[in-house]
Amino acid sequence: MGRPPCCDKEGVKKGPWTPEEDIILVSYIQEHGPGNWRAVPTKTGLSRCSKSCRLRWTNYLRPGIRRGNFTEQEEKMIIHLQDLLGNRWAAIASYLPQRTDNDIKNYWNTHLRKKLKKLQTDCEGSSGEGFAASRQIPRGQWERRLQTDIQMAKKALSEALSPEKASCLSASNSNPSDSSSSFSSTKPAQSLCYASSAENIARMLKGWMKNPPKSSRTNSSVTQNSFNNLAAAGADTASSGAKGPSSVELSENFESLFEFDQSLESSNSDQFSQSVSPEATVLQDENKPDIGAEIMPFSMLEKWLLDEASCQEKVGCGDAKFF
DNA sequence: AACGCGTTCAACCGCCCGAGT
DNA sequence: TACTCGGGCGGTTGAACGCGT
Known part of the structure; x- marks a missing residue:
């Protein structure tokens, strides 16, 4: 059939x-x-x-799409998210509202993969403790970390499922540069014309569109899916730990993750301040109507990472915690 | 100018999943 | 429960383009 x-x-x-x-x-x-x-x-x-x-x-x-010229911040973000989530391009794209999954996928395949490969070979060539070598951890430790990841994922999921905690998480993500707040606050403006201010379409439609939009329907499925992917990401990481390196690699490179977290903040503020006008923010709201909900799992991830990171600082904390 | 080669990226394909019946 | 259908996702393809010879 x-x-x-x-x-x-x-x-x-x-x-x-x-x-x-x-x-x-x-x-x-x-x-x-x-x-x-x-x-x-x-x-x-x-x-x-x-x-x-x-x-x-x-x-x-789709309005609000930025094309070409990935910034260094975006690059870092993609690399780290790819490390975390694997080839879940839609999930990764949900953290880069101005980029499409296809764009990110292409960029990864054409630029970043090579870049990382080169980096890896350079590291391997230059020192005994190369990039790949540094990622190797003893099996026992790997298993313990996997267990830790599972626990963390469970915890994060249960928190996410609890409405109070969920709102807490959203609220905790109150970075002034964080677009989530503006997303939620601009919900009522959803009836804005789809193509009115998107640079790419506006040009094309100049002189064509005279009537205002009749509908305020939003493209919810994409973001909903992204949310689902991300919500599942934690569980995936835990449940299919053997499937990919993410859960293990997650536990590593904490320094770079902290660096990333910082860069992420500045990245958000940079990106949104430099290229997103209030109007564009509304447009993004249309694109990502559930962006507020999307931010939540990111908080979970952040929490997860930071928890692990803090444990990492205390010697063997995570290991002792669950065993 | 012409050709070959490598790169980029828009678009397609096939699979999967969830909703509806 | 089984099935259909619409939509989403990730992998792949191939035309267009740039660059070197």
Whole structure:
């Protein structure tokens, strides 16, 4: 019982999107909001697969997307998140609201992977205790850390599931530069035009769009999914510890993680102050309507990391704690 | 100018998951 | 419970582009 393709192969256009197609898609979404992608090709008359429409929107046309030129902060963030979450590009992208998962994935594959590889070989070549070597830990310790991770994940999850704690976590993440507060506070402004201030679309739509949007529907599925991914990330790390290096590697490189946490803060403030106008913030709110909820698991992760880090400082604290 | 090669990135493909029935 | 369907995700592809020869 094979599943039929998402759309008829015949009569479906493939390949690069034309500006005309973009305009049609954007005007449709501007009017109806993203979602119900199945209906998009028929309603718009586009000879495109529904998936293709969704992809075009999420990866290219969606407002608030920043393209190219990844900053050093973003690089660090991607590297660390990749280390934590593995190739969960959507989850990683949820921490970089201006970047798409596809962009991050591409950037990782084209730039960062090579960069890290080079770094790794350089380290290995230059000293006996290279990058890879430094990551090796005794098996017993590895197992104990894994157990610790599991406990932490359980704890974090139970906290996340508790409404009080959850709100606490959100509130604790009250970094002035943190966009979550503005996200939640700008919720009422969701009816803002989808394409009105996104640089990439505004240019294209100049002179085209005159009517205000009718709908305030939001693209919730992406972020919801991201949230789910992230909420699951902790559990994954714990439950499938043997699957990937994340839980182990998580316990390492704490210095760099602290560095990262700091850079993350400055990164957020930098990014949002330099490139996000109040209007754009609202746009991001549209893109990530549940961003407040997304921040929460990040707090969990931060907490997790910091807990472990503090334990790391005290010799063998984590190990003694659970054994 | 022409060619080959490497890189980049938009787009596609196939699988998976959750919601609905 | 079993099945269908829509949507999301990650891996892969291939056209476009840049650069060196």
